[in-house]
Amino acid sequence: MKVLYYFLSTISVLIVSLSIQAQNEQPLTIQGNFQIDTQYYNEDSLIGAAQPESKQGINAQGYITLSKGGFQVGGRYEFYGPSLMGYPAGSDWKGSGIGFRFASYKNTDMEITVGHFYEQFGSGMIFRSYNEPFLGVDNAMDGVRVRYNPIKGIHLKGVFGRQRLAFNSKTVLGSGLLRGGDLEVNINELFEKLGAKKTKVTLGAGMISRYQGYLTSDFELPKNVAAFSSRLDIRKGKVGLSAEYAYKMNDPNNTNGDIFKPGKGILGSMVYSQKGFSVLLRGKVIDNMSFSSVRAPSSPFDLNVNYMPAITKQHTYNLPATLYPYATAVNGEIGFSGEITYKFKKTKNAKSKIDKLLGGKYGTKVTIGYTHANTLDTTHFYSNEASLWEQYEVDPTRQGYSTNFFSMKGRNMIKDFNIEIAKKINKKWKGKYTYFNLVFDKWLVQKAVINDHIPIIYADIHVVDVSYKINKKHNVRVELQNLSTKQDQGDWATALIEYTVSPHWFATVMDQYNYGNEIENQKIHYPIISAGYLKNSTRIELRYGKQRAGIFCVGGVCREVPASNGIALSLSSSF
Template sequence: MRTTLLFAAMMAALPTFAQNDSTNNRVTLSGSIQSDMLVPTGKQADGSHEDFRTNTYVDLALQSKYVDAGARFEYLEHPLPGFEKDFKGWGVPFFYVKGKLNKAELTLGNFYDQFGSGFIFRTYEERSLGIDNSILGARLVVNPFSGVRLKALSGKQRRYWAHNDAWVSGADLELSLDEWFHALQQSGTYLTLGGSWVNKHEKADDDLLMVDASHRLNLPENVNAWDARVNLNKGPFNILAEYAQKTQDPSFDNGYIYRKGYVAMLSGSYSRKGMSLLLQAKRSDNFSFRSRRSMTGTSSMINHLPAFTEDQTYALAALYPYATHPAGEWAYQAQLGYTFRRHTALGGKYGTQLKINFSHVHGIDQSEHGLLLNSEPLSTGQLQPVTNVPTYHTGVGTKGYGSSFWKWGGGTYYQDIDVQLDKRITRDFKMHLMYMNQFYNKTVVEGEGGMIHSNIFIADLLFNLSRDTKLRTELQYLTTADDDADWAFALAELSVAPHWMFTVSDEYNCGVTNAHYWQTYVTYNLGAHRFQLGWGRTRAGYNCSGGVCRYVPESKGFTLSYNYNF
């Protein structure tokens, strides 16, 4: 009851705040409300019988010339399927006050930030994945001179409704050399150098792992990581090179070995009117970095390693998504975009856009390298068993393995090549066609299932029925001899501007289960308000973004979503 009253009070206060903002030019208020609700029908896949579930978030932020402040209220007392285990609860887990003066700003409370590409530090929120690894503490950002930016921060990392005990501290320095040398500016050359350092201070657990009958692990209390990068941009060319290293960090992810961690990346791109090219490669080795060494899954990550695979939005193209492997990998990506000009043989009347993407992820060499034990003897009565140690490494308490930089090992983890074609046929008809050939190592990503090889065909057709009415249809087909065999997907979406949208879709397994997953939605937009009412059945599977994945169980029932931004 008190939760309902608190939420109602916050909702009622919003118009008052907005009115105050309109009469006071010195302070502005912004925010958002997101509420996703489910009324289940029948017994759910997880065996639950709750009558109502919701994930609700209310964000408020005040901005002024010298001080900003904000907070987020979350209500997940009866969370949506897949959020039950750790997310259940409600409260205000995110709040901050930021002071701004001249060339410096100081934040106290919760904050998100990223150093470079995020190899050693990235905190962010991704609600669909259940990720909110914000830091509770202090952050200082200073721009003392032109072309110089310095960050320093320290705090504890959020883990669901609590914070891990470890202290995370770090600093980042970025130098824009083009602001120092006029010759670079005059030649259109932009050169940025960056360097970062992060320290995790985590005391050893009382429950230390045994190495043998008389030794337990001697875990380091301090783990340090550093990152160096250079970014060069001149005309249509851009080159980014980055390297990071981490000291010994035995954890659940690496089987409690004492090998250092490494990651290196080289990315180059070329872009001009009508053409773009991207080439990049990344090698990571033992670079899982958490604020709690005993955790697994998506929680407690201090850093982020991009997957170098295309983020797919179509249902069947995203059926087998790739998650970055914490033990290490070689990842490559090449992407070409080209526009055939209008009134040419391939461009036709309206022009044609072509996009080709190739991604390949392979394991790294991991030869045996068991050296000195990092352990200490136990006194009588302290003996404890080894539990929950991953099996993909051997040698608990040793340096684990050796790894030749260029050598592959462990086989292919993931590969895809997709070709996409955008073509306007007439003024009122446009189509998007896609073909994707995919290899997905389900054993590596999910623990079992072997290699899945699939071919995916997609047609996305858009019809302008009138000035205010559009019909979009999707036809998708995935064919494979592996896993659950073939899938088909169809969708029809009718938009009536400016308020209405009607959607119906079906995802059908026509290979093994013969199961239908119907979805129907009615969406209404009114200014900054968006309402969506639906009914359907959701297939169990992995929801991924940027190489991070979370398993979502099957569910069915009525859904209601409300979004408001102001």
């Protein structure tokens, strides 16, 4: 007892003195958050919703960091009891324990982190480790990271470690070891003379290498595979230009048919932008760029070393966003996209009706976008049925196929035209109309996850979104969406009513209806009702209803979500 007493007093004296000192100089800062999502599942055979044996699922995470001066320690506790259905995106997360922990120290020119960390080189084309908790994607590195700025304008990064594969009461790491470095040079910071120049130039180059030993295969596999990238970013006032080129050495793996062909990728964007008007153009070619820290990942979401940003717009309305979303085809894609935004100015003394309609007191904003992506124009050297000997005879270096790199002759995967008109009419009324025209080869894009062949989908989507402010605190918003197509599941409609009372309450009722389905008993309604309470950084939401099977995307990554029927509760808080 006495020992305990002395121990506790010592600890408390320590903490107290630390805190007092902290208040004098650098304070001890504690920040973090909690997120709990739980659902009870009903069986609903009509929509294909299953009830798991446990009847319920729960994901809970708590993330805490303590910082004092340049020191920081942090960790994340995770609990899955069991995890929500369809979660995470890749390999299982189960049990409870510490899924992320790190310590770091930082002074003016150097930062060292040991433990888990997230990092990215350039746009991520050769390396990005990141966490998207709502999707269940987490490829955190466990190892060491150093960031060093030897002189102004030069930023160096070095990473060593292995990636998170799964969670089984602790982090399960993939077997491949990653080593890499990145250099970024900001020309205007580096040369004092150029500091005030209007043209800003940033250059960058990165390298990452994977080592995986103990390989068994029909082929003599490279145990070390490296990827390189270089990038450029130039801005002058209203104009900006950026480009990145990536190259991956031979990396025979289970997504490219064990070929020794190197991977290549180019990503470029041009922007002209001024108040009220902007144009954005982007282009991309990617060939054989899937890169995982093991040769044979069991899911496309596991152990990704790199991240290939899609150039399609991430739609926010649920029919265009979740029925036919597009994510990059990492092993072969050529595409471009453009977007123009124009804001009609306010017109105080409008002469004509048109001026009054487009201008008025608040102006009108119009956005027009188009995206086009094809498969690469390739010639395969042998058919999938050819024996290894036959393959060897025609293709001794096992390149698999040849690529006509900038040719658009491949098969079209997506064409996405969209136009959005947003208008605030007066202090009370706001409206937005959006039209989408989609041509989507769902089978080609998602053949990894769907079995049945689906003809190319041609869809028109109209969305009307109207918001009415009843008074300072009360607001009602109505959203009507219609998707018409003759393919896939036919026509869909969504209606949503949202009522909010600022700053604490919200309630929504939504129904999705597959009214055009050819199969009579599949003309199903998917109603969902939800309500919630918000206060400061805390959010509580209760939801009940049917959720159709679909694709759920955050940022550039999408995962499949199974159909469900049940009641769900979400709670999150930050401190």
